Amino acid sequence: MENNLKFYLDKALKEHFALGAFNFFNMESLQAIIDASLKTNSPAIMQVSESALRYMGEDFVTSLAKTAKKFNPALFLHLDHGKSFEICKKAVDLGFDSVMIDGSDLSFSQNESLTKKVALYAHSKGVLVEGELGQIKGVEDDVDVAVNSFTSPEKALEFVKKTNVDMLAVAIGTSHGINKFSRPPCLRVDLLQQIEKLLPCTPLVLHGASTIDKEIVKTFNDFGGKLEKANGLSQELLKKIVKEHNIAKVNTDSDLRLSFTSQLRKELSENRSEFNPRSYLDKAREKTAQILVYKMENVFYSAKKKQL
């Protein structure tokens, strides 16, 4: 029997590394995740939002994920930001390893009862559940939040106890999307410390954690793109948070989109007579895998943590 997601989340808590949770959008982006996880011997999470699930279709998502697991059994399929019981149930029934129920825009008691309902169903099928308390700013697929509302440590304790979630997404000042901050962010590490003191055994999840590297944005803009204010979370800060805190899952979406598209722009522009999609999709896949290898080794410290 292979080690499951719970095993790796507990291991991440104990050994202070994080599982990268990467949003994929086609075969090539998933292959980049597989390649990077194999090169670094990492466990990792391959995740889809509701809209990515619609884009690829559930049959493609599940069969792609099944294929990925053949290459690396320490890859786990997760639903990102499920907004209803129905979509979470669908993902559970499709065989996902875990689902996120995002009731963060509801009142505490509505969020609690929705999350509890999802957890009861998911747990009966052996599937893990991520809940969210507080709101994470920014725009990403089915999420659009104007201001941060930070996670209250006392409420987090009550929420986890009442809902029985396996992971908790915390709002400590990170932000979704590609234009994260108008000025350098002040992450509420103090809140994180209080949360982990009250919930020492709960794997915490950091959303909105793409670093939006300047060099990649430059490639994007040098080859006809127009991203004026793109910026992300400081890599140094992210490393420190992973190393020193109970963040066991780090969501990364924008960095994959950006590296993939930047490389596509470059290839299309430099090889103007090339009309075989495979030649440039291959380069986009390669560049994305390179970036993921770097993250797994140097930012999430998940390299060599695969244990079969």
Ligand SMILES: [Zn+2]
């Ligand atoms: Zn998110």
